[in-house]
Amino acid sequence: MSTAGGDGGLEAENARLRARVEALERRLGEAAPPPAAQASASGPRVPFEALFELLPMPVFVYRTDGLLAAVNEACCTWFKVPREHVVDRFNLLQDAEAVAQGFTGPFLRAVGGEVTTLPATPYEMVENGAEGRLRRCWLEVTYLPLRDEAEVRFVVSLTRDVTAHKEAEAQQRRSAALLEAIIDNAPLHIYARDAEGRYVVANRQVEAAFGRPRGGMLGARRHRHGSRGHRHEGDAGAGGRLRALPPRPRRRGALAESRAR
Structure with a gap:
């Protein structure tokens, strides 16, 4: 009785399983944090997802094609938008407002590996507890390329509220203009x-x-x-x-x- 056919089928199944395991290992390696950020084998696992949610500034994570892949809780709180309405739906490169305001050029430079910071942009945001009341503020956006060993996989967008800094600059300009007027007319x-x-x-x-x-x-x-x-x-x-x-x-x-x- 010959068993050649059975052995060939078993070898083919083993090869398929090995390929599947290698593919899973590659996917896990892409998602893992760098070795310096990982806990030791005996220590507790660092909860990076919880850390992402606790960051006090809005953090947007985009795919390199512009599609929004993730946002943290601060994004939802600041901009009053549920994450299910934007994640896997909003595309920065296809949004007419983002194109008009000049966000796409710096984003594409970040896709190429460059850290880019946009000039502060004025926004009107709804205040907490004030129905319909708007607050004018200045926001500064920085794009950070998130890469693995081969290439940039995602672009992280960090948003900072620089309203206090812009207001201080404006006050300094007003004070300088007042002093100049006093000197000039004395x-x-x-x-x-x-x-x-x-x-x-x-x-x-x-x-x-x-x-x-x-x-x-x-x-x-x-x-x-x-x-x-x-x-x-x-x-x-x-x-x-x-x-x-x-x-x-x-x-x-x-x-x-x-x-x-």
């Missing part, structure tokens, strides 16, 4: 020079006293402008300090003589 000669004697600030009174536009003064050294009296007063304001002097009335002829010199 009834005094107000100017400042850097350590090398170059004018960096000059108000209207100084401009009138020197008889030339400030554009020709700023950046130039003190000896190129004004009379000896002005140069002597200017020496006391060197080193970047603001100097304020009351305007002194001068005879018309003396002013003309000073300009001629």
